[in-house]
Amino acid sequence: MDVQKLKTKAKSSNGMIRAESLFKRTLVGVGIAMIVLVVGLMITLIIESIPSMKNLGIKYLWGRTWDPVNNVYGALPFLIGTLLTSFLALIISIPFSFAIAIYLGEYNPKGWLSNFLKNTVELIAAVPSVIYGFWGLLVLVPLVRSLEIKVGVLPYGIGIFTASLILAIMIIPYAASLGREMIRLVPSPLKEGAYSLGATRYEVIKNVVIPYTKSGLFAGILLSLGRALGETMAVTMVIGNTSMIPDSIFGPGNTMASVIANEFTEADHTLYLSALIELGLVLFIVTVIINMIGKRIIKRFTNE
Amino acid sequence: MNKNVNIKYRMGKSRFIQGLIIFFAFLITVPLLLIIIYIFREGITKINWAFLTQIPKPVGEAGGGIVNALIGSILIVLTASVIAIPIGILCGIYLSENKTGRLAYWSRLSVDVLQGVPSIVIGIVVYFWVVKPIGTFSAVSGSIALAIMMLPILVRSTEETLKLIPFSLKEAGLALGLPYHKVILKVIVPCGISGILSGIMLSIARIAGETAPLLFTAFGNPYLNTNLARPMQSLPLMIFNYATSPYDEWHDMAWGAALILLFTVLLLNIITKLTTRRWNVQL
Numbered sequence: 001m002d003v004q005k006l007k008t009k010a011k012s013s014n015g016m017i018r019a020e021s022l023f024k025r026t027l028v029g030v031g032i033a034m035i036v037l038v039v040g041l042m043i044t045l046i047i048e049s050i051p052s053m054k055n056l057g058i059k060y061l062w063g064r065t066w067d068p069v070n071n072v073y074g075a076l077p078f079l080i081g082t083l084l085t086s087f088l089a090l091i092i093s094i095p096f097s098f099a100i101a102i103y104l105g106e107y108n109p110k111g112w113l114s115n116f117l118k119n120t121v122e123l124i125a126a127v128p129s130v131i132y133g134f135w136g137l138l139v140l141v142p143l144v145r146s147l148e149i150k151v152g153v154l155p156y157g158i159g160i161f162t163a164s165l166i167l168a169i170m171i172i173p174y175a176a177s178l179g180r181e182m183i184r185l186v187p188s189p190l191k192e193g194a195y196s197l198g199a200t201r202y203e204v205i206k207n208v209v210i211p212y213t214k215s216g217l218f219a220g221i222l223l224s225l226g227r228a229l230g231e232t233m234a235v236t237m238v239i240g241n242t243s244m245i246p247d248s249i250f251g252p253g254n255t256m257a258s259v260i261a262n263e264f265t266e267a268d269h270t271l272y273l274s275a276l277i278e279l280g281l282v283l284f285i286v287t288v289i290i291n292m293i294g295k296r297i298i299k300r301f302t303n304e
Numbered sequence: 305m306n307k308n309v310n311i312k313y314r315m316g317k318s319r320f321i322q323g324l325i326i327f328f329a330f331l332i333t334v335p336l337l338l339i340i341i342y343i344f345r346e347g348i349t350k351i352n353w354a355f356l357t358q359i360p361k362p363v364g365e366a367g368g369g370i371v372n373a374l375i376g377s378i379l380i381v382l383t384a385s386v387i388a389i390p391i392g393i394l395c396g397i398y399l400s401e402n403k404t405g406r407l408a409y410w411s412r413l414s415v416d417v418l419q420g421v422p423s424i425v426i427g428i429v430v431y432f433w434v435v436k437p438i439g440t441f442s443a444v445s446g447s448i449a450l451a452i453m454m455l456p457i458l459v460r461s462t463e464e465t466l467k468l469i470p471f472s473l474k475e476a477g478l479a480l481g482l483p484y485h486k487v488i489l490k491v492i493v494p495c496g497i498s499g500i501l502s503g504i505m506l507s508i509a510r511i512a513g514e515t516a517p518l519l520f521t522a523f524g525n526p527y528l529n530t531n532l533a534r535p536m537q538s539l540p541l542m543i544f545n546y547a548t549s550p551y552d553e554w555h556d557m558a559w560g561a562a563l564i565l566l567f568t569v570l571l572l573n574i575i576t577k578l579t580t581r582r583w584n585v586q587l
Contacts, residue, residue, distance in 0.1 A: 016483045023485035031411040032460075034395055037452065038414040041421065099328030101581040107322065120333045120576065127339065127571045128513020130540045131562050134547040135339050138555065169335045176332075199452045202318035230422025232516040233540075237548060257424045257516070264428065264520050280428045284421060291420030 024067025045281040052274035059166030060278065066243040068263070073275040075282070077245045081253035082283075084160050085235060086228040088249060089167035093224060096168075097175035098217070104176075106209060118180075125173035136166040139240060148250055158240040158254045166234045171227050175220035182216030182301065183209055216301045222294035226287045232257040256283045313546060314380035340566070347563025350556050350559035359528050363551050370561050372528040373542040376443065377565075379530065380522055380538050383447035389504060395455070396462020396500075397488060419456035427517035433522055441531075446522025452506050454507040461503025465496040482562055501578045513565055515540035516581035539565045 004229075052060065056073055063074015100121060108114045137158075144165070145157030186209050194204045210217070240252020241262055256279045267273040361368030395411070402408035426449050434445035469492055477487035493500070518524075520547055523535040524545060539561050546558035 020483045020485050025489070027394060027401065028407065030391055030394040031398045031402075032413045033391065034414040034418070034455075037455075040433075041418075041425070041429050044432050044458055045425070048428075048432055096328055096332055097550050099325045100332060102325050103329040107325065110513070117329060117333070120336055122577070123489060123570060123573060124332065124336050126345075126569055127336070128515070128540055128565060130513060130515040130547075131339070131343065131566055134543055134558060134562055135342060137547060139338075139342060172332060174349060199316035200314050200319040203314070206320075208566060226420050230420075232424040233423065237544070255424060258430065259521055260424050264431075276504075277428060280425045280447050286426045287420050287422055288417050291416070293396060295416055 017186075029249040041061075042284070044227070045277060045284055049274050049278035049281050051270050052278045054270055056275065056278075057192060060275070063180060064245060066259075068267070068272050071271060073271070075256075075275075075279060077281060078256045078259050079282075080245055080256070082241070082255040084249065084253070085135055085163045085167060085239070086225055088160065088164035089171060089211075089228050090221065090225055092164060092168035093172045094221065095173065095216055097172045097220070097224070098179060100172070100176040101179025101183055101217070101220070102205060102209070104155065104180040106205060107175055107244070107246065109184065118177075121173045124169065125177075125219060127232040129170065132166050132170055132236035136162060137235060138240045140165060153248065153250045156250065156252055158238050160239065160246050160249045161290075162251075163235045163239040163253075163255075166238055167228050167231055170231060170234060175224040175229055177297070178223060179217050179221035182213040182220070185216075185302070186212045200286050213301075215297050219294045219297035219301070220289050222297070226290040226294065230257055230283060231286050232261050236261045256280075316491075320514060327499050340570075343559065343562050343566055346556075346559035347561075348558030351556035351563065355557075355560055359524055360557065363480040364551065366553070368557070370539070370542060370557060370564075372525065373537040373539045374564070375528065375530065376522070376525070377512065377538040378542075379382060379532065380443050380450065380536060381445050381508060381517070383444060383472075384450035384454060384511060385504070385508060387447060388451035388458060388507070391451075392455050392458025392503075392507070393462050393493075393500060397466060399459065399463045399501065400466035401488070415456050415459045418452070423449075423453060423514055424516040424519075425585070427520050430517065431520040438533075441521060441535040443522050443532045446518045446536065446538070447532075449517035449521050450511040453511050453514060453517065455505040456504055457510060461506065462496070465499025465503070466492060468499075469495050498579060500581045505572055505576040505579075509569050509576070509581075512572070513540050513569050515544050519544075544584045 025141060052073065056063070060073060060075050061079070063072070063073050065072050066077055067073075077191045083221050090102055093251055100117065104114050106117060140162055141157040144159075147153045148155040148157070190208050190212065191204050194208045199207065235255050236258035239254060239258055241251045241254055243254055243259065246253035260276050260280055260283075264273070264276055347405065355365060356369055356374065357371050358369035360370065370492045395415070399408060399412055399415070430445055430449040430452070435441055438445070440460055458542050473489055473491055473495065477491045478484070518538055518541050521539065522538055524541045525535045529536050540558070543558045543561050543565065546554040546561070549555075
């Protein structure tokens, strides 16, 4: 009887050990799976864009015409479109995101008003991009059109400028919330020192807070840029989708992400599809590099 | 130089800048309010019982609803959650248990990379992984794409939550002779469950409105479909297709759908926020 009991006990503890090693192996397996997933993403993109790399070579990147009917593929219009919309959006968004970061980090870090603003910013990040696009298409586009009539340019309504406006709203939260955290990290003895020397609040912000958080604020801008480059739906809906180099910031254009969204399911031969995927590969590499630099800076900043 | 004027000037400048910053900071609430109010006004009149229970009618016929998109969205998001939640939480546990080490470093880096990958790129890749081998667009391929997007949020929130749990708890468990996996699953994870749950809700809120990865995977479907192996409609896809169409009736339906989607996503976010505040978790 006792022997039996001991045996079952031994068995169950054997089972425990087995379960334990199984659990540990599962954890490691999942960790490896993450790496495999990302490497797999990259390899798939590279393999599928080989036909385009072989046929079009490096001049694909600065070809000026994109004409799938005649099998001519040049990515320059989309590269310019992407850079133009992203940087314009960044320029529009920076005053707002820095104002929010400074207000929440320095002027008013606690209390219901700052909570309200903080939650608003987080909700702005939560609104789906297709809803921004829809609202932009039916509300912002007519507004921009009437603005364009007043300014005296061709009143498209849709175009690079409208896309940048929508993008600017969408990316404000990223730089703002990161900037807020960075500003909170400024040691108060530094600020107190400046105050005790007679500096005004503005002078403390300008001469102590901003210089101290410079790299952190820059990282926030980088992460915003990463978002802006890869944003697809809202841009696709308001940018106008023409595969030409935009003639002005009010003209219609196309970004890398929007051309993929529009033409991927229509691509009827290998080279066409492959050229689109190469765009995706470029987008992938650029956003990954930008994000990595941003995260590196944040890590270094918070560890110091 | 008169010092009195000088200090007054400096104080004035400081006040002026403060006002400017407050003005710019609060200007951001305007677009959000505009969007919410506009969508509410346009959408609320479209929503009725028929809108929620019928499939869309062809262009030109009045009526019709979005039940196919509603059910499709729920099914796609549920399937994505079933795929992503176990993997994401396990990976979060792995990373919080292994703070150093080469494998953990690369794993953590991969999660970082994944977080920055544009959603449209994930759509392309899943097209080649799932849609092309099977030969048809399908809801499950959409779920896989969304699951990949959920992973980084899940891993991050789990890792950050579990890092905060005191090491002594784990030591106490081990000292009682509990095997490692029981310490993790019965002591550590339950302690951090509220943080993990809010990570889950955040990740669902994040993917519920995703459109780009579904374009080449779930594809959309004008009819009611509950078969995961076939193309399926979802709310964001439907809003995109209907909003970019030239028909006014379709715009109306898209407003209704946008209202439902917007409020679901905002509600999920607000609930998450309230629970994290209540449990005092920092995400």
